[in-house]
Amino acid sequence: MARKFNFSAGPAMLPTAVIERAQAEMLDWNGSGMSTMEMSHRGKEYMSIATKAEQDLRDVMAIPDNYKVLFLQGGASSQFAAIPLNLLGDKTSADYLNTGMWSKKAIAEAKRYCTVNIVADTSDNGFTTVPTQAELNLNPDAAYVHYTPNETIGGVEFDYIPETNGVPLIADMSSTILSRPIDVSKFGMIYAGAQKNIGPAGLTIVIIRDDLLGNASANTPTMFNYATHADNDSMYNTPATYAWYMAGLVFEWIKEQGGLEAIAVVNKRKADKLYAVIDSSDFYGSPVAKNGRSWMNVPFTLADADLDAAFLKSAAENGLITLKGHRSVGGMRASIYNAMPEEGVDALVAFMKEFESSQA
Ligand code: PMP
Numbered sequence: 001m002a003r004k005f006n007f008s009a010g011p012a013m014l015p016t017a018v019i020e021r022a023q024a025e026m027l028d029w030n031g032s033g034m035s036t037m038e039m040s041h042r043g044k045e046y047m048s049i050a051t052k053a054e055q056d057l058r059d060v061m062a063i064p065d066n067y068k069v070l071f072l073q074g075g076a077s078s079q080f081a082a083i084p085l086n087l088l089g090d091k092t093s094a095d096y097l098n099t100g101m102w103s104k105k106a107i108a109e110a111k112r113y114c115t116v117n118i119v120a121d122t123s124d125n126g127f128t129t130v131p132t133q134a135e136l137n138l139n140p141d142a143a144y145v146h147y148t149p150n151e152t153i154g155g156v157e158f159d160y161i162p163e164t165n166g167v168p169l170i171a172d173m174s175s176t177i178l179s180r181p182i183d184v185s186k187f188g189m190i191y192a193g194a195q196k197n198i199g200p201a202g203l204t205i206v207i208i209r210d211d212l213l214g215n216a217s218a219n220t221p222t223m224f225n226y227a228t229h230a231d232n233d234s235m236y237n238t239p240a241t242y243a244w245y246m247a248g249l250v251f252e253w254i255k256e257q258g259g260l261e262a263i264a265v266v267n268k269r270k271a272d273k274l275y276a277v278i279d280s281s282d283f284y285g286s287p288v289a290k291n292g293r294s295w296m297n298v299p300f301t302l303a304d305a306d307l308d309a310a311f312l313k314s315a316a317e318n319g320l321i322t323l324k325g326h327r328s329v330g331g332m333r334a335s336i337y338n339a340m341p342e343e344g345v346d347a348l349v350a351f352m353k354e355f356e357s358s359q360a
Contacts, residue, residue: 002319003016004319004320004321005319005320005321005340005341005343005344005347005348006321006322006340007320007321007322007323007333007334007335007336007340007344007348008321008322008335009152009153009175009196009297009322009326009333009335010152010174010175010193010195010196010201010335010337011195011196011200011201012195012196012335012337012339012340013337013339013340014199014200014246014250014339015250015253015338015339017253018246018249018250018253018339021249022245022246022249029045029049030045032045036049036241036242036245037241037242039241041235041238041239041241042235046241046245049244049245049248050071050233050234050235050239050244050248052248053071053244053245053247053248053251054069054071056248056251056252056255057069057205057247057251059251059255060178060251060254060255060259060260061178061181061182061184061207061260062181062184063184063207064184064185066209066210066211067184067207067208067209067210068206068207068208068210068213068226068230069205069206069207070205070206070207070208070226070229070230070234071203071204071205071229071234071239071240071244071247072203072204072205072206072229072234072239073202073203073204073239073240074204074223075193075201075204076102076172076174076191076192076193076204077105077193078204078224079172079191079204079206080105080106080108080109080110081109081110081112081113081224082220082224082226083106083110083144083146083170083189083191084109084110084112084113084114084143085113085216085217085219085220085224085225086212086213086215086216086217086220086224086225086226086227087143087144087168087170087188087189087212087215088113088114088143088215088217089143089215091114091141091142091143092114092115092143093114093115093116093117093139093141093142093143094110094114094115094116094117094142094143094144094145094146095117095119095138095139095142095144095145095146095164095167096110096116096117096118096119096145096146096147097118097119097120097121097131097136097145097146097147097148097162098118098120098121098122098123099120099121099122099127099130099131099147099148099151099154099156100122100127100148100151100152100153100154100156101127101151101152101153101154101326101328102148102151102152102153102172102174103146103147103148103151103172106146106148106172110146113217114143117137117139117142119136119137119138119139119145120135120136120137122156126154126287127151127154127156128154128156128287128288128289128292129156129288129289129292130156130157130158130159130289130291130292133160133162133163136162138164138165138167140165140167142167143167143168144167144168144169144170144188144189145162145164145167145168145169145170146170146171146172147162147169147170147171147172148171148172149161149171149172149173149176150173150174150175150176150179150294150296150297151175151294151297152174152175152196152296152297152335153297153299153326153328153329153333154288154299154329155286155288155293155294155297155298155299155333156288156289156292156293156294157176157292157293157294157295157296158292159291159292161182161183161186161187168187168188168189168209168212169186169187169188170187170188170189170190170191171187171189171190171191172191172192173190173191173192174191174192174193174196175192175196175197175294175296175297175335175337176197176294176295176296177190177192177196177197177198177205178197178198178254178260178263178338179197179260179263179264179267179295179296179337179338180260180263180264180267180268180295181259181260181261181264184207187207187209188208188209188212189206189207189208189209189212190205190206190207190208191204191205191206191207192204192205194243194247196296196335196337197250197296197337197338197339198247198250199243199244199246199247199249199250200242200243200246201243202240202242202243203239203240203243203244203247205247206226206229208226208230212226213226213227213230214227222236223236223237254338263338266342267295267296267336267338268295269342270295270336270340270342270345271293271294271295271296271298271336273345273346273349274298274300274334274336274345274348274349275293275298276349277349277352277353278298278300278352281356282303283302283303283356283359284300284301284302284303284352284356285300285301285302285303286298286299286300286301287299287301287329295336296335296336296337297333297334297335297336298333298334298335298336299325299326299329299331299332299333300331300332300333300334301325301330301331301332302331302332305330305331307359308330308331308332311323311332311355312324312332314351314355315348315351315355318347318351319347320344320347320348320351322335323348334348
């Protein structure tokens with residue numbers, strides 16, 4: 001069995017050790033005689049799995065006690081609607097930073113519920129930069145400020161956390177959560193689809209400060225109301241039990257790696273190696289401003305786009321798969337989440353150098 005280096009943006013690679021453990025526990029979890037997929041979500045076995053997963057996530061991210069952690073379904077995309085429904089309260093507008101395709105989607109959905117003030121917009125430069133703090137035209141009356149710290153498609157990542165002067169800051173961390181330590185207390189709410197750094201698709205994590213719960217507008221569907229899930233430990237209905245279990249194994253794996261500090265060191269090194277090979281030749285290019293380059297999603301172009309197909313074919317023959325850029329951007333994109341081993345990045349770097357010399 002040869003596991004390839006899979007540079008998919010998500011669903012993405014999971015740590016091999018996690019998949020092996022899931023395999024070992026597949027038929028009989030811990031002497032229960034059941035797979036975790038077959039357990040009642042309210043049974044004592046599954047409750048122990050769910051509780052431990054939440055505690056491990058709290059430990060790993062140092063989540064303060066006044067935040068609830070919710071294990072939801074519907075993807076990050078469902079939160080685009082749930083956020084205004086839950087957080088507007090008696091306000092009528094919210095501030096949004098427009099820095100890429102995912103912010104755009106969040107904005108389009110929010111417009112169905114409130115006045116959206118675009119307080120920063122990098123569409124003019126093709127979403128290749130991060131707006132500075134000074135460029136943000138924040139409104140003190142906004143119900144909240146929403147942004148996307150890491151734009152998965154553009155490969156643009158904020159190098160700072162915006163200061164919002166007491167207005168709750170809401171972050172779509174789908175493609176950057178768990179990539180490095182962050183100060184959760186700076187955020188009103190953090191949310192993420194699981195299928196990158198957390199686990200398999202089907203699970204969505206919401207981390208929300210207590211005081212933001214309980215103000216949902218009256219027409220909020222029960223299942224979209226965060227208070228429903230906070231009040232029921234994410235067991236109001238049947239949660240995504242297997243994905244939650246798998247996420248728990250990933251959180252344990254992060255602890256075994258030495259936590260997010262250690263993970264961040266490796267992630268930084270992986271990203272640096274990749275940007276170094278891109279910057280060291282005219283054969284490859286990165287469209288993204290240097291201070292906004294993502295650690296997790298690295299888009300790059302070949303100077304001669306006619307070589308794209310040959311590059312992808314040859315990379316795949318070398319076990320380096322899913323490197324094609326998003327259809328809206330073109331070129332290549334290497335997603336190098338936590339589970340991408342450093343050897344995978346080394347192999348990609350070596351391949352890129354070889355491919356370049358083979359074209360000389
Ligand atoms: N936001 C970001 C930043 C993403 O990368 C993605 C998925 N690629 C989404 C939102 C949408 O997530 P989901 O598919 O879980 O709805």
